[in-house]
Amino acid sequence: MIVTGGAGYIGSHACKALFNAGYMPITVDNLSTGWSEAVKFGPLEKVDLLDQPALERVFGMYRPCAVMHFAAFSQVGESVDDPAKYWRNNVIGSLNLFETCAAYNCEKVIFSSTCATYGDHDNAVLAETSEQRPVNAYGTSKRAVEEILQQMSKSAGLKHVIFRYFNVAGADPDGEIGEFHKPETHLIPLILDAIDGKRDAITIFGTDYETHDGTCIRDYVHVCDLVDAHVSGLRWLENRGSDRIYNIGSGTGFSVREVIEQASLVTDRDVPFIEGARRPGDCSKLVSGSELAHVELGWEPKRSSLDHMITDAWRWHQTVGYQG
Ligand code: UDP
Numbered sequence: 001m002i003v004t005g006g007a008g009y010i011g012s013h014a015c016k017a018l019f020n021a022g023y024m025p026i027t028v029d030n031l032s033t034g035w036s037e038a039v040k041f042g043p044l045e046k047v048d049l050l051d052q053p054a055l056e057r058v059f060g061m062y063r064p065c066a067v068m069h070f071a072a073f074s075q076v077g078e079s080v081d082d083p084a085k086y087w088r089n090n091v092i093g094s095l096n097l098f099e100t101c102a103a104y105n106c107e108k109v110i111f112s113s114t115c116a117t118y119g120d121h122d123n124a125v126l127a128e129t130s131e132q133r134p135v136n137a138y139g140t141s142k143r144a145v146e147e148i149l150q151q152m153s154k155s156a157g158l159k160h161v162i163f164r165y166f167n168v169a170g171a172d173p174d175g176e177i178g179e180f181h182k183p184e185t186h187l188i189p190l191i192l193d194a195i196d197g198k199r200d201a202i203t204i205f206g207t208d209y210e211t212h213d214g215t216c217i218r219d220y221v222h223v224c225d226l227v228d229a230h231v232s233g234l235r236w237l238e239n240r241g242s243d244r245i246y247n248i249g250s251g252t253g254f255s256v257r258e259v260i261e262q263a264s265l266v267t268d269r270d271v272p273f274i275e276g277a278r279r280p281g282d283c284s285k286l287v288s289g290s291e292l293a294h295v296e297l298g299w300e301p302k303r304s305s306l307d308h309m310i311t312d313a314w315r316w317h318q319t320v321g322y323q324g
Helices: 011-020 054-060 078-079 081-102 139-157 187-195 224-239 256-267 289-297 308-315
Strands: 001-006 026-029 044-046 068-069 109-115 158-167 167-169 201-207 217-222 246-247 253-255 274-277 285-288
Touching: 001 054, 011 026, 011 068, 011 224, 026 054, 054 081, 054 167, 068 081, 078 081, 078 139, 081 109, 109 139, 109 224, 109 308, 139 158, 158 224, 158 253, 167 224, 167 308, 187 201, 187 256, 187 308, 201 256, 217 224, 217 256, 217 308, 224 246, 224 289, 246 289, 253 256, 253 285, 256 308
Parallel strands: 001 026, 001 068, 026 044, 068 109, 109 158, 158 246, 167 217, 201 274, 217 285
Antiparallel strands: 217 253
């Protein structure tokens, strides 16, 4: 099966989970933000989703029966500054992929969407049925891809499972792969950088939100739990389950300050931080209701306590990471 973005953080963990479940993951990645060293569980095809003829060659060569689609730009702040980049890459790239799937009778698609498609909901816990009103181009581009997939299910028979996931954290407990972005923008790796002196301090983006301590609340889910859900979603489609959308999160929200405190406890080190302005495009609170995935896929998060996630991230953080 094809895994787009298999050289990235979540995609590489998905490849490991698929390999362990008996599948052969073929990574399709342009290596713009991914790492060839992260592709350890199957072949790498260095292809950009905007290059449809190259994509068709890969499909012709491997004749996949399913696709897991992770390849996308995913930074909220950047998407506010440069929305066109997000629309072009995330939407046109996905459209090319889905058209190629249809042309090669690859009719099972697992799509990586996001809680950012919901936008702000007055601090409510979000269900799959909650209205989607994204507040940044990352969220709007992902919502558009969801719609394309839903329409192409009807027109071209692309059976799909859409996962809207919350904040992914942690790393492979075996230490083979982990989160490594350049530049890094995500909260937990930045905190770990600040702890071990790779940066002076972490800036808290906004302390005047209407939350219990004024900082944003997010629902963090362990990357291994997330990719387990993807394998279950694939099995769901293989067993002729119909099109689905599932939220994937732990169901518990933590504020930025709480994440900093927990990181300090896990590592037994101080976290240097400063209080800064809000980051444009941020919602105050995003917390998942993931009941549907529990009920239909039997999905249970196993490592998604903050303690587990930070412990695994910290172990990975102390390795050399990827070189280039
Ligand atoms: N955040 C922060 N400082 C940083 C990076 C992130 O305060 O240097 C906050 C951010 O505003 C959000 C939360 O941490 O409330 C998670 O942000 P991240 O970029 O990790 O994920 P996102 O929620 O954007 O997908």
